[in-house]
Amino acid sequence: MDYPGNLFVVAAPSGAGKSSLVKALMELDGRVLPSVSHTTRAPRGQEKHGREYFFVSQQEFDAMVLGDAFVEWAHVHGHRYGTSKKAIEDRVAQGADVILEIDFQGAIQIKKVFANAVLIFILPPSWEELRSRLERRGEDAPDVIELRLKNAALEMAQTSEFDFVIINELFERALFDMKAIVHAQRLKYTAQRRARADTFQALNLT
Numbered sequence: 001m002d003y004p005g006n007l008f009v010v011a012a013p014s015g016a017g018k019s020s021l022v023k024a025l026m027e028l029d030g031r032v033l034p035s036v037s038h039t040t041r042a043p044r045g046q047e048k049h050g051r052e053y054f055f056v057s058q059q060e061f062d063a064m065v066l067g068d069a070f071v072e073w074a075h076v077h078g079h080r081y082g083t084s085k086k087a088i089e090d091r092v093a094q095g096a097d098v099i100l101e102i103d104f105q106g107a108i109q110i111k112k113v114f115a116n117a118v119l120i121f122i123l124p125p126s127w128e129e130l131r132s133r134l135e136r137r138g139e140d141a142p143d144v145i146e147l148r149l150k151n152a153a154l155e156m157a158q159t160s161e162f163d164f165v166i167i168n169e170l171f172e173r174a175l176f177d178m179k180a181i182v183h184a185q186r187l188k189y190t191a192q193r194r195a196r197a198d199t200f201q202a203l204n205l206t
Contacts, residue, residue: 004194005092006185007114008032008099011107012122013152014077015133017168021122022101024175025182032182035088035100038064041079044139053081072102072109077147083110095195097182104158118185120178121162125169 012018026032038054040061049055056064061080064070073082083106091098092114102110104121111117124130130152134145159165164181168174185191193200 003089003092003116004095004197006097006182006191007088007092007110007117008097008120008182008185009107009110009117010099010101010120010122011104011155011162012168013124013130013155014148015130015137015152016122016124017133017171017174018101018122020171021166021168021174021178022099024171025178026099028175028179029097029182031097032099033091033096035083035091035098037100037102038070038073038082038084039079040081071113072106074103074105074109076103077144077151081106085113088114097186104155104161108158108161116190118164118181119162120164120166120181121156121159122174123156123159123165123167125167129169 010018010022022034026034036050036052036054038056038061040056040058041053043049043052043055047053058080061073061082064082064084065073069084069086070082071085071088073080081103083100083102088098088100100110107119111119124133127149131145131149134140134148140148166174166177166181186195193205
C-alpha cells in the first residue's frame, strides 16, 4: 500500500552511533518523526517510557505477539523488541516521514510489509573504534561488550540487504550523508507521486 509519508529504517551494530545520528537528524528536520518500539528491557540512563521505547513486561509483550500487533519483533542481546504496525501506518498515512531504529532482522522483516521502506545501515570505521565506543559508553560489563562485538560481526554481514550504507567515522559527515538520503528519497518519482498527488493529477501524470 502506498502512503504519502516515507519510512526510513536504520540498523547498526551496538556502538556504531545509530541513536546519536537519528536524534541529530530529527533535531535538524522536523518532518522526520520517530517510531517508538516496545521492549522488554529496562530503561537506561535518562530514557523515558513512550519516548525512546515503550518498556513493557514479558507478559505484556506476549499478549501483543498473540494479538498480531507487531509488524516485526526479535530477540536482541537477551531482550525482545517489537514494532507496532498500526503506529507506523498512522504516521505515514498522515504524510509524516517516520524513522525507525531497529536490528537488521527487524529491518528485513519490515521491508516485506512496507515495500517502500528505505533501509539504512550504519557501519563503524573499524573494529578497534567500535570496541572503543562500547567501552567509553560505560554501560556494559566486559562480557556484554564481547557479546555485542560477536553479534556485530553477524549483523554487519547483512549490510548488502540494505539500500544505503553510512560509515560513521566523522559524525558530521555521517549526519550529512543521512540528511542526503532523506532528501533524495523525498524527490524520487514514487515518493513525489505519493506526497504530491494533487500536482501529479493536475499535470495529468497519474
